[in-house]
Every structure is written in structure tokens, then in C-alpha cells.
Amino acid sequence: MTDEEVVTETGGPGLRERKRQRMYEAVSETAITLFLEKGFEKVPVAEVAAAADISKPTLFRYFPTKEDLVLHRFADHVDEASRVVATRPTKRSPLDALQRHFLDGLERQDPVTGLCDNVHVLAFHRLLYGTPSLVARLYAYQERSEAALGKALSEASGGDALAARLAAGQIIAVQRILALENWRRIDAGETAEAVRPDATTAANRAFGQLRSGLTPYA
Amino acid sequence: MTDEEVVTETGGPGLRERKRQRMYEAVSETAITLFLEKGFEKVPVAEVAAAADISKPTLFRYFPTKEDLVLHRFADHVDEASRVVATRPTKRSPLDALQRHFLDGLERQDPVTGLCDNVHVLAFHRLLYGTPSLVARLYAYQERSEAALGKALSEASGGDALAARLAAGQIIAVQRILALENWRRIDAGETAEAVRPDATTAANRAFGQLRSGLTPYA
DNA sequence: AGAATAATGTAACCGAGTTAACTTTGTTCC
DNA sequence: GGAACAAAGTTAACTCGGTTACATTATTCT
Numbered sequence: 001m002t003d004e005e006v007v008t009e010t011g012g013p014g015l016r017e018r019k020r021q022r023m024y025e026a027v028s029e030t031a032i033t034l035f036l037e038k039g040f041e042k043v044p045v046a047e048v049a050a051a052a053d054i055s056k057p058t059l060f061r062y063f064p065t066k067e068d069l070v071l072h073r074f075a076d077h078v079d080e081a082s083r084v085v086a087t088r089p090t091k092r093s094p095l096d097a098l099q100r101h102f103l104d105g106l107e108r109q110d111p112v113t114g115l116c117d118n119v120h121v122l123a124f125h126r127l128l129y130g131t132p133s134l135v136a137r138l139y140a141y142q143e144r145s146e147a148a149l150g151k152a153l154s155e156a157s158g159g160d161a162l163a164a165r166l167a168a169g170q171i172i173a174v175q176r177i178l179a180l181e182n183w184r185r186i187d188a189g190e191t192a193e194a195v196r197p198d199a200t201t202a203a204n205r206a207f208g209q210l211r212s213g214l215t216p217y218a
Numbered sequence: 219m220t221d222e223e224v225v226t227e228t229g230g231p232g233l234r235e236r237k238r239q240r241m242y243e244a245v246s247e248t249a250i251t252l253f254l255e256k257g258f259e260k261v262p263v264a265e266v267a268a269a270a271d272i273s274k275p276t277l278f279r280y281f282p283t284k285e286d287l288v289l290h291r292f293a294d295h296v297d298e299a300s301r302v303v304a305t306r307p308t309k310r311s312p313l314d315a316l317q318r319h320f321l322d323g324l325e326r327q328d329p330v331t332g333l334c335d336n337v338h339v340l341a342f343h344r345l346l347y348g349t350p351s352l353v354a355r356l357y358a359y360q361e362r363s364e365a366a367l368g369k370a371l372s373e374a375s376g377g378d379a380l381a382a383r384l385a386a387g388q389i390i391a392v393q394r395i396l397a398l399e400n401w402r403r404i405d406a407g408e409t410a411e412a413v414r415p416d417a418t419t420a421a422n423r424a425f426g427q428l429r430s431g432l433t434p435y436a
Numbered sequence: 437a438g439a440a441t442a443a444t445g446t447a448a449c450c451g452a453g454t455t456a457a458c459t460t461t462g463t464t465c466c
Numbered sequence: 467g468g469a470a471c472a473a474a475g476t477t478a479a480c481t482c483g484g485t486t487a488c489a490t491t492a493t494t495c496t
Contacts, residue, residue, distance in 0.1 A: 044483085066482095140350075167432045173387035176387070209431075
């Protein structure tokens with residue numbers, strides 16, 4: 001609080017906004033720490049609020065629900081698939097772009113691919129998948145992701161919006177299941193490096209299946 | 219209560235069981251009627267319990283959550299896709315069986331296809347899709363449906379369990395989106411008969427896409 | 437500095453879901 | 467038919483997520 005008050009340009013975020021941002025992160029981090037220690041359902045939001053030194057109504061002014069204390073991170077990923085399609089090189093097909101992006105995520109051990117054995121990420125995933133109400137809310141995010149991807153695909157192909165939406169549904173479902181499978185194995189004790197080969201071939205096969213159809217079942 | 223007590227064979231369901239069944243239906247029906255009148259969120263479960271002449275804890279012994287008062291009907295459909303695959307004629311492929319089943323649903327105006335302009339069904343669908351917490355819980359049912367279908371496909375093909383699960387994810391997503399699209403148009407005022415042709419061709423194209431892949435995006 | 441505005445805290449409230457103690461009712465075995 | 471047992475029901479009180487009303491405090495604007 002030294003030189004902050006002199007900032008009055010309309011351009012940058014004001015004191016209030018920055019304060020809010022910091023509080024947002026702080027509360028979420030406090031909450032997740034508590035949830036990891038004792039389990040999501042065992043920690044009342046009143047306890048989170050107390051630990052973060054704010055009142056309960058204030059907490060709910062920052063986060064609409066208890067679940068969002070954990071899941072707001074996923075809000076950033078809602079547009080990911082649609083962005084990948086929208087910003088791909090002109091000559092690259094949407095599916096190619098998405099496949100590359102997913103494989104790239106596997107290499108970087110991006111948490112969203114499920115292939116990540118970092119202790120904290122693993123603990124976080126256990127928290128996530130082990131709490132039904134969190135999983136339920138995760139589906140809401142995926143629905144938005146699906147809608148966004150549908151729009152991007154529709155624009156990319158210039159064609160049928162329903163067909164695009166159907167394609168988006170299949171793609172998001174595939175990514176979800178691939179990530180879940182990777183996490184399942186990591187959770188069972190395998191290392192990311194051990195799982196990586198299978199994860200890679202599984203992803204390639206899955207995208208191949210998206211491209212060429214469910215021939216084994218047709 | 220005239221001749222019920224004489225039934226003592228271990229085979230048939232006793233008085234208690236039958237009473238439970240009747241109560242189950244009665245409570246659910248009472249609840250849905252109230253929800254349709256005033257909206258899901260505007261009716262406290264206490265009011266439902268009072269209207270059904272039972273206490274609140276009893277209500278929750280019948281239904282684990284408020285949402286299940288509405289959604290228990292879908293529990294019957296959880297195994298539908300997997301059953302279709304498991305009980306199909308030997309020479310028919312899983313996808314063919316599922317496609318036939320879906321088209322058959324369209325013809326019968328089965329509510330699960332979304333193509334149904336019956337006043338009560340339409341009102342029910344509005345209640346369903348217009349209530350976020352109900353939609354959220356619907357996804358849980360679909361996840362179970364997906365898992366069951368995955369198992370059925372895996373057994374049908376005798377092959378890769380993961381591939382089967384991925385296929386199941388794609389199929390369930392497609393059916394969900396087709397049904398949603400049909401409902402959307404019916405909700406917008408079109409009759410089922412008016413929508414039927416589009417719904418049929420859309421379904422055929424969608425299953426075609428499942429069989430032969432997302433070629434427009436690859 | 438001081439008025440206007442936005443964020444916070446307090447306290448009380450609502451509704452979903454649970455628990456415990458106790459009564460009623462269906463089942464069972466003589 | 468009636469005692470004994472278990473399942474289901476009621477009541478009342480409780481926990482917890484989330485909201486509301488209102489007073490208080492901080493921030494911004496002039």
C-alpha cells in the first residue's frame with residue numbers, strides 16, 4: 001500500500017481489481033490445501049472462510065459454489081479445444097491440430113491429459129475424481145467445451161452446425177476417456193514414463209478411430 | 219387390505235414390498251406434478267413430503283436426492299444401449315443394432331429420442347433441461363450408460379477394452395446430442411411430425427459418421 | 437477533505453440431507 | 467390368534483451449503 005493509490009490511468013487494473021485477483025488465488029489455494037488434507041466433503045466452507053480470514057458471504061462472492069473453489073482452474077481450459085481449431089495453421093485439418101495438441105500435452109505431461117505423476121497433480125486428481133460432486137461439475141465445464149468446439153468446427157468446415165456439434169461431442173468424449181485412462185494407471189502406481197508409450201499409441205489410435213470410424217463395431 | 223395377508227409363498231413379493239413400490243411411484247408422481255406446476259427449485263422437499271403424506275426422512279429413504287424424484291425414470295434406461303448390443307441378433311453389428319434401435323425410437327416417439335411433442339412429455343423435458351441440477355445429474359446416468367455400453371462392446375468384439383470404451387463414449391455422446399437437438403426444435407414449437415424427417419436423416423448421418431469417421435474434419 | 441460507491445462482516449435465515457430416539461406396522465414362528 | 471422380531475415410519479434436532487438484510491469499513495471521485 002505504498003504507491004498503489006497514485007495509479008489512476010484507466011488502462012491498468014486498479015487497486016481494487018488487483019486486490020481481488022490476489023484474494024481469489026489466496027482463497028482457492030487455502031481451500032485446496034485443506035481439501036487435500038482432509039477431503040473435500042470433510043471441510044465445511046465455514047472452515048475455508050475462517051482459514052482465509054474472510055466471512056462466508058464474502059467467500060461466496062468470490063466463488064459461486066464450494067466446487068468452484070477447486071474447479072475454477074478448469075475455466076481456463078474450456079476454450080482450449082476450440083482455440084486449437086480456430087488458431088491452427090490454414091493447411092492443417094481440425095483433427096490433425098487437435099491430435100497434435102493432445103500428443104504435445106502428453107509430452108509436456110500436461111495435467112489435462114491425465115499423464116502426470118507429479119505428486120501434487122496426482123493428489124489433486126485424486127481429490128477431483130474421488131469426489132462425486134466435483135466430477136459432476138466437471139461435466140458442466142465439458143459441456144461448454146463441447147459447445148465451443150462445435151462452433152469452431154462449424155466455422156472451420158463452413159458446414160452443417162449439427163454435424164459439427166456431433167463431431168465435437170465425440171472428440172471431447174474421446175479426450176475425456178483417454179485422460180481418465182491415463183490417470184487411472186498413474187493412480188494405480190505406474191509412472192508417467194511407464195505409461196507414456198501406451199498413452200501415445202492409445203491417443204493415436206483413438207484419433208485414428210475418430211477419423212476413420214468405428215469399423216470394429218460396424 | 220382384504221386378501222393380501224394370506225400371500226405367504228416366498229416366491230411373490232410380500233405386502234411390504236408392494237406397498238413400497240406403490241409409495242415409490244406415488245411420491246415421485248406427486249413430486250413431479252408439483253415441480254411442473256411451480257418449478258423444481260421453487261418446491262422444497264418438505265412440501266413434497268407433506269403432499270405425499272410422509273415425513274422428510276422417509277422421503278429420503280425412498281429417494282437419495284431431490285433430483286432422483288425426477289430422474290429415477292432414467293435409471294431404467296441406463297442399460298438400454300448395452301442391452302441392445304448384448305441382445306442383438308448374432309449377424310447384426312453393434313452399430314447397426316444401435317442405429318435400428320434409435321430409428322425405432324424415433325418412429326415410436328420414444329421420449330429418450332427427444333422427438334415427442336406430447337404435452338406431458340414436453341413439459342417434463344422443459345423441466346429437465348431447464349433445471350441445471352437435473353441436467354448435471356443426468357450426466358451421471360449417462361456415464362453409467364457409457365460404462366455399460368463399453369463393456370457390452372468389448373464383449374461383442376472380444377477386443378480392446380479401451381477402444382470399446384472410447385467407442386461407447388462417442389456413441390452415447392451422439393445419441394445425447396441428437397436427442398437434445400430434437401427436443402430443442404420441438405420446444406421451439408415445431409411438431410414431432412414436422413421434425414421427424416430431419417431427425418431421421420440426422421440420425422442416419424450421425425451413425426454413418428460413427429461408422430466411417432469424421433472425414434469432413436480430417 | 438468529504439460525498440458517493442463498492443466491498444466486507446455479522447447475524448439470521450432457507451433448504452437439502454442426516455441422525456437419534458421412539459412408535460407403528462408387517463412378518464414369523466409357535 | 468398372539469408373542470417376538472425386524473423393517474419402516476415419525477418427530478425433532480442437527481449439519482452444511484448458500485443467501486439476504488443491514489450495518490461498517492474501505493476505496494474512488496471531485
